[in-house]
Amino acid sequence: MGIFSRMSDIINSNINSLLDSAEDPQKMIRLIIQEMEDTLVEVRSSSARVLADRKAAARRLEQVRAEAEGWEQKAKLAVSKGREDLARAALLEKRAIEEEVAVVEAELVALDEHIEQLGEEVAQLQQKLGDAKAKQKAMIMRSQTVESRIKVKRQMQRDALDNAFTRFEHFERRMDNLESQLESMDIGRDVPPDLAAEINALEEDERINEELQRLKKELGGDPAGQGGKD
Structure with a gap:
């Protein structure tokens, strides 16, 4: 009966709550589906054995009923022949056979109940298995969607970083140009201050x-060669 107890635990379990508490929902649901499929195979094998037992019990019931009827006929024959002692013995045999008939009938009832229970549990298990596979399919689709969104987001972030780097490089080039212009303005200014002043x-x-020469010419003063002598 361990197999049926295990199957009932699976049937009665809440798949959603299991997935919510699992670290890896996809792995968890794969394990649940595998467990259900394995259990379904075992239950069907057990069902086949129970059905075989039921057929054997039905044949045995027909046999013992026929034996009981045979002893009934023997008892009647003994009575008709005036052999009450033989009739009594035949009836005792019939009574023993009827006890076995009752046992076999009870066994058939139990087997029929077992078979009915197996049918219900197999139907429930198949329904849960279908639900689990549907959940797995939906989860795979969600996972693919999430992965695609992550990939797109990463690409957008990569593009944003590339743009930021490009703007930074452009800014660096502008700074280099400005610094170069500033440096070009200082070219030649490294002459010693005294020499620059003398020049x-x-x-x-x-x-x-x-x-002075221009003024002298305008005033008709000294010729150009005598300027500066008082």
Whole structure:
């Protein structure tokens, strides 16, 4: 009876609650389906044996009933011949056979109940198996949908990262250009301050001399070669 107890446990279990508490729902439902299918095979094998036992019991019942009827006929014959002693003995045999008939009839009733119970449990198990397979199919579809969404989301994140890196590289290039422009402005400014001042002074003196010569010419003063002598 262990097989039927195990099957009843599976039939009475709540598949949804099992899946909710499982770490890997897909693996859990595969195990449930495998267990149901294995149990269904065992139950059908047991059903075949019970049906065979029922047929054997039915044949035995016909046999013992025929034997009881035979002793009935023998008792009647003995009575008709005036052999009450033989009739009594025949009736005792008939009584023993009738006890066996009662035992075989009870066995047939029990077997019929067993077969009916097996039929109900097999039907319930098949229904639960169908539910489990439908749940498995739905779960696989959900898993595929989730995986697709994750893949799309990862790709979007990858694209966002790529865009961020591209913008950062563009910003770096702009900074490099600005720094280069700033550095170009400083080219030549590394001349020693004193030397730069002396050169500027010479340039300024040259301009002053040119202005002085121009004024002298305008005023009709000294020729160009005598400028600067008082």
